[in-house]
Amino acid sequence: MWRRAHSSLWEIPPLLGFATICGLAGGLLDSVWRLTLQSVAPRGHLITLHRDFAWLDPLVCAVLFPICALVVYLPFAAWPKLASKISARVCIGLGLAPVFMQSIPGIYEEAWLVFCLGLASLVAPRIESALGTRRRRTATAAGLLVAVGCVAGVRFARDWKGRRDESARALPAASALNVLLIVLDTVRADGVSEPASPRMVTPALASLASRGVRFRNARATAPWTLASHASLLTGRLPSEVGTDWMTPLARPSPALAEELGAQGYRTAGFVANAGYCNRHTGLASGFTHYEDYPLHLGGIVRSSELVQRFLISASELSESIHDWAAAWVFDPERKSAATINAQFLGWLDRRDSSNRPFFAFLNYLDAHAPYQLPRGASPRMPILEDPTRLERLITLWPTLDRSTLDPRMISLARASYDNCIAELDHQLGRLFDALKRRGLLERTIVIVTSDHGEGFGEHGLFDHGDSLYDSEIRVPLIIVPPGGLARPIVIDEPVSLRDIPATIHELVSPGSDSRLPGRSLARFWKSDASDGGDEEPAISELASPNPTDPNCGRSPATSGPLVSLAQGRFVYIRNERTQSEQFFDVVDDPRQLSNRAADPRFQDVLSRFRAWSVVQLPRARLTRVVSAQRPPGLE
């Protein structure tokens, strides 16, 4: 008996060593495979992890695999050789599984695990023989650790080189202006109060608008985050940059940050919507400093594809695991406005003495579902409802078929959304005060906008990413030139957010050539602006509906890609597959309830929009794409 127990214990150290090696090798394989898939076959392979995943994944696996090995070993410990053999094969199988799971989606993870265990039993004898001695195991582990160190080294070296290159660039003229681009993710146009509104939700933005230009009909190029941000930062339409729900941008060149960086600017991005604005999407192109996912223990453990898939599967099986995973892994990845402010101001305060101008891009996610205030924040627009009932509605909101809800419930959700915007506005006020105290506002162009709106039952639709109606496409846009204007300007003409890069270029380098497409919006308030001429329609696109299907199959995009053009008082929407058309006069019909496409009185103007759609839409036509399911945590 004693001899058997002794023999059993004797088997454990080499098994743990073997498992650690499998963990390091499996984690490296997982990371390298993910990066390879995203660069070689980007469609559907957007990485939604923090930037350090590639070197943290092997370390996480090096800890988890030995634990798994022990868990498998102990029940068979009475037969140490057999237990060791089984454990080793499990470790090899776990190391191989992520490659297959990522390469061929749509097959159950359990099936891949069984397949990989079979594969492991075939290759195990060779691997065991190669790692047969303690010396070989030590050398292999050391080699793998060096490889992990190299991956980490490349990441930190690239950062260092970026900072060094930025410092080495020639300084722009002393009069060069700072640029602050603020995106209030998911804030629809009417989420920001009109200046004279009796129910003032956004006093800080009203105050900002009183010193600048307010566009009442600004239009996003897409009703969802990544596609819209791509246009905001490159000036190109989503179909031109090749993005889709789980597909990163084809290299956007030139991007606004690259252009300003080349002019000697310090460039930085701080994003709360880490899933769809993370650096793997391509939006970080040209930014020397970019903060997306906060690094926390849950996020580090999620670096492993196996852990991520286990969390998702287990969350579907058990509500308590779902809550635990949300609290420890996914929720900490959602940064509040206060956190974005602190990160941005911290970066500003770390400036060197060169007084180099900056271009900063801030993305705030506070208004995005589930419409909950950050912890510790008190409601600024009190809601007269039982708090427990309200909390329950908001918690369940994303999972409900909201088309069946009583209008009062929808009003409550909208009130919660407004409350989140009010809190966000409060934080923006604090940010502007902080910039004023640093003496920066006088030298900074401030642009505040949103990437898309949010549906609250208009056309029977909720959430976003499902239509090109104004509820999802019309967004706030305020541009404040340095020091502000003596009198505010309000523009009613529809304008496209894709013109933001060209506008910034015009303001920082007036009259100079630009590689950025689009037309400067400065023509609306600057008499000497270089870009005049007739107004062109503002284009928006939606290639495929939101894959999380918030509208239970009712999205107009389920029947084909959508395009829209807006000019003057008209909005034209067409389904590219069915060729069905909608035409709205949004002055007489702001809720877009009466389709005038068949109305004889509108045929002349409608034919003009049809002709524009042929000329204006890019050659890269929209194609319907079956998107991979978004993983949890994406906003």
Ligand SMILES: [Zn+2]
């Ligand atoms: Zn968004």
